[in-house]
Protein backbone atom coordinates (compact mmCIF):
# COMPACT_ATOMS: atom_id res chain seq x y z
CA UNK A 1 0.00 0.00 0.00
CA UNK A 2 1.51 3.38 -1.04
CA UNK A 3 1.84 6.15 1.52
CA UNK A 4 0.89 9.83 1.38
CA UNK A 5 3.42 12.63 1.89
CA UNK A 6 2.55 16.16 3.03
CA UNK A 7 5.05 19.01 2.54
CA UNK A 8 4.66 22.07 4.75
CA UNK A 9 2.95 19.79 7.28
CA UNK A 10 3.34 22.27 10.14
CA UNK A 11 1.74 25.12 8.19
CA UNK A 12 -1.80 26.44 8.02
CA UNK A 13 -3.33 23.67 5.89
CA UNK A 14 -0.90 20.89 6.83
CA UNK A 15 -1.65 21.15 10.55
CA UNK A 16 -5.20 20.01 9.84
CA UNK A 17 -4.70 17.94 6.69
CA UNK A 18 -2.19 15.55 8.31
CA UNK A 19 -4.51 14.52 11.18
CA UNK A 20 -7.43 14.20 8.73
CA UNK A 21 -5.42 11.95 6.38
CA UNK A 22 -4.11 9.90 9.33
CA UNK A 23 -7.64 9.37 10.63
CA UNK A 24 -8.69 8.23 7.17
CA UNK A 25 -5.72 6.09 6.08
CA UNK A 26 -3.87 5.20 9.29
CA UNK A 27 -1.14 7.20 11.01
CA UNK A 28 1.72 5.12 9.56
CA UNK A 29 0.62 5.79 6.00
CA UNK A 30 0.92 9.58 6.17
CA UNK A 31 4.46 11.04 6.15
CA UNK A 32 4.47 14.60 7.49
CA UNK A 33 7.41 16.72 6.31
CA UNK A 34 8.49 20.28 7.00
CA UNK A 35 11.65 22.37 6.94
CA UNK A 36 11.62 22.48 10.75
CA UNK A 37 10.93 19.97 13.50
CA UNK A 38 7.56 20.04 15.26
CA UNK A 39 7.54 21.71 18.67
CA UNK A 40 7.58 19.27 21.58
CA UNK A 41 7.84 15.52 21.43
CA UNK A 42 4.30 14.64 20.45
CA UNK A 43 4.22 12.96 17.04
CA UNK A 44 1.45 10.64 16.03
CA UNK A 45 3.04 9.32 12.84
CA UNK A 46 6.13 9.48 10.64
CA UNK A 47 7.80 12.89 10.37
CA UNK A 48 10.78 13.93 8.23
CA UNK A 49 12.61 17.25 8.27
CA UNK A 50 12.72 18.03 4.55
CA UNK A 51 13.68 20.98 2.38
CA UNK A 52 11.46 20.10 -0.55
CA UNK A 53 13.25 22.56 -2.87
CA UNK A 54 15.98 19.88 -3.04
CA UNK A 55 14.82 17.15 -5.44
CA UNK A 56 17.39 14.57 -4.28
CA UNK A 57 16.23 14.90 -0.65
CA UNK A 58 12.60 14.65 -1.66
CA UNK A 59 13.40 11.68 -3.89
CA UNK A 60 15.08 9.87 -0.96
CA UNK A 61 12.05 10.39 1.31
CA UNK A 62 9.64 9.28 -1.42
CA UNK A 63 11.68 6.10 -2.00
CA UNK A 64 12.13 5.34 1.70
CA UNK A 65 8.43 5.59 2.49
CA UNK A 66 6.97 4.24 -0.78
CA UNK A 67 5.03 7.45 -1.40
CA UNK A 68 2.15 7.35 -3.89
CA UNK A 69 0.62 10.81 -3.38
CA UNK A 70 2.25 14.15 -2.51
CA UNK A 71 0.20 16.96 -0.98
CA UNK A 72 2.53 19.87 -1.71
CA UNK A 73 1.61 22.61 0.76
CA UNK A 74 4.99 24.27 1.46
CA UNK A 75 4.85 27.86 0.19
CA UNK A 76 5.10 31.48 1.26
CA UNK A 77 1.79 33.35 1.54
CA UNK A 78 1.04 36.71 -0.07
CA UNK A 79 2.06 39.33 2.50
CA UNK A 80 5.29 37.66 3.61
CA UNK A 81 6.22 36.99 -0.04
CA UNK A 82 6.17 40.74 -0.81
CA UNK A 83 8.92 41.30 1.77
CA UNK A 84 11.40 39.27 -0.27
CA UNK A 85 9.97 38.51 -3.72
CA UNK A 86 13.12 36.74 -4.98
CA UNK A 87 13.04 34.32 -2.08
CA UNK A 88 9.29 33.76 -2.49
CA UNK A 89 9.79 32.93 -6.18
CA UNK A 90 12.68 30.61 -5.34
CA UNK A 91 10.87 28.77 -2.57
CA UNK A 92 7.47 28.47 -4.24
CA UNK A 93 8.78 27.49 -7.67
CA UNK A 94 11.81 25.35 -6.73
CA UNK A 95 9.68 23.26 -4.39
CA UNK A 96 6.93 22.74 -6.95
CA UNK A 97 9.32 21.79 -9.74
CA UNK A 98 11.08 19.36 -7.38
CA UNK A 99 7.74 17.81 -6.42
CA UNK A 100 6.66 17.46 -10.06
CA UNK A 101 10.03 15.96 -11.09
CA UNK A 102 9.96 13.39 -8.30
CA UNK A 103 6.28 12.65 -8.94
CA UNK A 104 7.06 12.02 -12.58
CA UNK A 105 9.83 9.56 -11.73
CA UNK A 106 7.82 7.66 -9.13
CA UNK A 107 4.39 8.06 -10.77
CA UNK A 108 2.98 9.86 -7.70
CA UNK A 109 -0.28 11.78 -7.71
CA UNK A 110 0.10 15.43 -6.59
CA UNK A 111 -2.16 17.97 -4.88
CA UNK A 112 -1.23 21.65 -5.42
CA UNK A 113 -3.11 24.49 -3.68
CA UNK A 114 -3.60 27.62 -5.74
CA UNK A 115 -5.41 30.70 -4.49
CA UNK A 116 -7.65 33.66 -5.22
CA UNK A 117 -4.24 35.36 -5.33
CA UNK A 118 -3.76 33.83 -8.81
CA UNK A 119 -6.20 36.48 -10.05
CA UNK A 120 -5.43 40.15 -10.56
CA UNK A 121 -7.01 43.56 -11.17
CA UNK A 122 -8.06 42.70 -14.74
CA UNK A 123 -10.01 39.61 -13.58
CA UNK A 124 -13.78 40.24 -13.28
CA UNK A 125 -14.30 41.66 -9.75
CA UNK A 126 -17.46 39.75 -8.90
CA UNK A 127 -17.86 35.97 -9.28
CA UNK A 128 -14.51 35.60 -11.05
CA UNK A 129 -15.09 32.69 -13.43
CA UNK A 130 -13.16 29.42 -13.42
CA UNK A 131 -11.51 30.33 -16.70
CA UNK A 132 -10.69 34.02 -16.39
CA UNK A 133 -7.96 36.53 -17.18
CA UNK A 134 -5.12 35.97 -14.68
CA UNK A 135 -2.67 38.85 -14.44
CA UNK A 136 -1.79 38.94 -10.72
CA UNK A 137 0.26 41.87 -9.41
CA UNK A 138 1.80 40.07 -6.39
CA UNK A 139 4.79 37.73 -6.46
CA UNK A 140 2.65 35.18 -4.59
CA UNK A 141 0.03 35.32 -7.34
CA UNK A 142 2.68 35.04 -10.03
CA UNK A 143 4.02 31.84 -8.42
CA UNK A 144 0.48 30.49 -8.18
CA UNK A 145 -0.33 31.13 -11.86
CA UNK A 146 3.01 29.63 -12.91
CA UNK A 147 2.26 26.70 -10.59
CA UNK A 148 -1.21 26.14 -12.05
CA UNK A 149 0.27 26.12 -15.56
CA UNK A 150 3.09 23.75 -14.60
CA UNK A 151 0.57 21.39 -13.02
CA UNK A 152 -1.62 21.40 -16.15
CA UNK A 153 1.50 20.89 -18.25
CA UNK A 154 2.61 17.92 -16.13
CA UNK A 155 -0.76 16.25 -16.65
CA UNK A 156 -0.77 16.81 -20.41
CA UNK A 157 2.92 16.23 -21.13
CA UNK A 158 3.87 13.51 -18.64
CA UNK A 159 0.52 12.02 -17.61
CA UNK A 160 1.06 12.77 -13.89
CA UNK A 161 -2.18 12.90 -11.90
CA UNK A 162 -1.91 16.48 -10.59
CA UNK A 163 -5.00 18.12 -9.09
CA UNK A 164 -5.63 21.36 -7.27
CA UNK A 165 -7.94 23.97 -5.80
CA UNK A 166 -7.93 27.76 -6.02
CA UNK A 167 -8.60 28.43 -2.35
CA UNK A 168 -10.01 31.62 -0.82
CA UNK A 169 -8.83 32.98 2.56
CA UNK A 170 -8.65 30.09 5.03
CA UNK A 171 -9.68 30.35 8.67
CA UNK A 172 -8.26 27.89 11.15
CA UNK A 173 -7.94 27.60 14.92
CA UNK A 174 -5.01 25.15 14.70
CA UNK A 175 -2.24 27.52 13.63
CA UNK A 176 -1.46 31.20 14.28
CA UNK A 177 -1.63 33.57 11.28
CA UNK A 178 1.14 32.79 8.80
CA UNK A 179 1.77 35.81 6.58
CA UNK A 180 -1.36 35.85 4.42
CA UNK A 181 -3.41 38.93 3.57
CA UNK A 182 -6.62 37.19 4.63
CA UNK A 183 -5.09 36.20 7.99
CA UNK A 184 -6.66 39.25 9.67
CA UNK A 185 -9.71 37.02 10.10
CA UNK A 186 -7.78 34.43 12.13
CA UNK A 187 -6.12 37.17 14.16
CA UNK A 188 -9.48 38.80 14.90
CA UNK A 189 -10.77 35.57 16.48
CA UNK A 190 -7.63 35.16 18.57
CA UNK A 191 -7.95 38.71 19.93
CA UNK A 192 -11.65 38.28 20.64
CA UNK A 193 -11.22 35.16 22.78
CA UNK A 194 -8.45 36.77 24.81
CA UNK A 195 -10.44 39.98 25.41
CA UNK A 196 -8.02 42.16 23.47
CA UNK A 197 -9.07 44.87 21.00
CA UNK A 198 -7.99 44.13 17.43
CA UNK A 199 -6.31 46.57 15.06
CA UNK A 200 -7.33 45.50 11.57
CA UNK A 201 -4.93 46.22 8.70
CA UNK A 202 -7.62 45.98 5.99
CA UNK A 203 -10.16 48.71 5.45
CA UNK A 204 -13.86 48.30 6.21
CA UNK A 205 -15.66 47.11 3.09
CA UNK A 206 -12.78 44.95 1.83
CA UNK A 207 -14.91 41.91 0.98
CA UNK A 208 -13.12 38.68 0.11
CA UNK A 209 -14.14 35.06 -0.26
CA UNK A 210 -13.25 32.88 2.72
CA UNK A 211 -13.52 29.28 3.90
CA UNK A 212 -13.37 27.46 7.23
CA UNK A 213 -10.53 24.94 7.28
CA UNK A 214 -12.69 21.79 7.77
CA UNK A 215 -14.35 22.57 4.42
CA UNK A 216 -10.96 23.07 2.75
CA UNK A 217 -9.67 19.76 4.12
CA UNK A 218 -12.78 17.93 2.96
CA UNK A 219 -12.51 19.58 -0.47
CA UNK A 220 -8.88 18.48 -0.84
CA UNK A 221 -9.69 14.89 0.14
CA UNK A 222 -12.80 14.71 -2.07
CA UNK A 223 -11.01 16.10 -5.11
CA UNK A 224 -8.07 13.71 -4.73
CA UNK A 225 -10.40 10.70 -4.30
CA UNK A 226 -12.70 11.61 -7.20
CA UNK A 227 -12.59 9.52 -10.39
CA UNK A 228 -10.10 11.55 -12.45
CA UNK A 229 -11.61 10.37 -15.74
CA UNK A 230 -14.61 12.62 -15.06
CA UNK A 231 -12.64 15.81 -14.36
CA UNK A 232 -12.46 18.43 -17.07
CA UNK A 233 -10.32 21.03 -15.27
CA UNK A 234 -8.38 18.89 -12.77
CA UNK A 235 -6.21 21.80 -11.51
CA UNK A 236 -7.00 25.16 -9.91
CA UNK A 237 -10.70 24.61 -9.26
CA UNK A 238 -12.27 27.78 -7.84
CA UNK A 239 -13.82 26.90 -4.47
CA UNK A 240 -15.47 29.20 -1.96
CA UNK A 241 -17.71 29.05 1.08
CA UNK A 242 -18.54 32.57 2.31
CA UNK A 243 -17.83 36.22 1.63
CA UNK A 244 -17.34 39.00 4.15
CA UNK A 245 -15.57 42.26 4.92
CA UNK A 246 -13.68 42.76 8.21
CA UNK A 247 -16.53 44.68 9.90
CA UNK A 248 -19.01 41.89 9.05
CA UNK A 249 -16.79 39.33 10.76
CA UNK A 250 -16.42 41.68 13.73
CA UNK A 251 -20.23 42.00 14.02
CA UNK A 252 -20.62 38.21 13.94
CA UNK A 253 -17.98 37.75 16.65
CA UNK A 254 -19.62 40.48 18.76
CA UNK A 255 -22.77 38.32 18.97
CA UNK A 256 -20.68 36.00 21.20
CA UNK A 257 -18.20 38.54 22.60
CA UNK A 258 -20.26 41.72 23.01
CA UNK A 259 -17.39 43.86 24.30
CA UNK A 260 -15.07 43.02 21.41
CA UNK A 261 -13.63 46.17 19.75
CA UNK A 262 -11.98 46.49 16.33
CA UNK A 263 -9.99 49.52 15.18
CA UNK A 264 -8.95 50.04 11.59
CA UNK A 265 -5.39 51.14 10.76
CA UNK A 266 -4.82 50.28 7.12
CA UNK A 267 -1.56 48.70 6.01
CA UNK A 268 -1.11 49.97 2.43
CA UNK A 269 0.80 46.86 1.29
CA UNK A 270 -1.78 44.34 2.44
CA UNK A 271 -4.68 46.59 1.41
CA UNK A 272 -3.23 46.82 -2.12
CA UNK A 273 -2.85 43.04 -2.24
CA UNK A 274 -6.47 42.53 -1.18
CA UNK A 275 -7.70 45.10 -3.70
CA UNK A 276 -5.86 43.39 -6.53
CA UNK A 277 -7.96 40.23 -5.94
CA UNK A 278 -11.57 39.68 -7.02
CA UNK A 279 -14.25 40.43 -4.41
CA UNK A 280 -15.75 36.98 -5.03
CA UNK A 281 -15.18 33.90 -7.17
CA UNK A 282 -17.50 31.51 -9.00
CA UNK A 283 -17.04 27.87 -7.96
CA UNK A 284 -19.67 26.31 -10.23
CA UNK A 285 -17.08 24.19 -12.10
CA UNK A 286 -16.06 22.45 -8.84
CA UNK A 287 -19.72 22.01 -7.89
CA UNK A 288 -20.61 20.51 -11.27
CA UNK A 289 -17.52 18.41 -11.96
CA UNK A 290 -16.93 16.72 -8.58
CA UNK A 291 -19.77 17.81 -6.32
CA UNK A 292 -18.06 20.49 -4.19
CA UNK A 293 -20.32 21.86 -1.41
CA UNK A 294 -19.12 23.87 1.61
CA UNK A 295 -20.71 23.08 4.98
CA UNK A 296 -19.84 26.23 6.96
CA UNK A 297 -21.16 29.76 6.49
CA UNK A 298 -20.11 32.86 8.43
CA UNK A 299 -22.40 32.18 11.40
CA UNK A 300 -21.60 28.47 11.82
CA UNK A 301 -17.86 29.03 11.24
CA UNK A 302 -17.77 31.83 13.84
CA UNK A 303 -19.52 29.73 16.46
CA UNK A 304 -17.26 26.72 15.84
CA UNK A 305 -14.06 28.80 15.71
CA UNK A 306 -14.83 30.56 19.00
CA UNK A 307 -15.67 27.24 20.65
CA UNK A 308 -12.45 25.63 19.40
CA UNK A 309 -10.43 28.60 20.63
CA UNK A 310 -11.95 28.08 24.06
CA UNK A 311 -14.84 30.55 24.29
CA UNK A 312 -17.20 28.73 26.61
CA UNK A 313 -20.51 30.25 25.47
CA UNK A 314 -19.87 29.44 21.80
CA UNK A 315 -18.79 25.88 22.54
CA UNK A 316 -22.01 25.33 24.51
CA UNK A 317 -20.07 24.12 27.54
Ligand code: SER
Pocket residue numbers: 077078079114115116117140167168169170179180181182183
Ligand atom coordinates in the same frame (compact mmCIF):
# COMPACT_ATOMS: atom_id res chain seq x y z
N1 SER B 1 -4.77 33.30 2.25
C1 SER B 1 -3.78 33.60 1.26
C2 SER B 1 -3.11 34.87 1.55
O1 SER B 1 -3.74 35.76 2.08
C3 SER B 1 -4.41 33.71 -0.09
O2 SER B 1 -4.35 32.51 -0.70
O3 SER B 1 -1.97 35.00 1.22
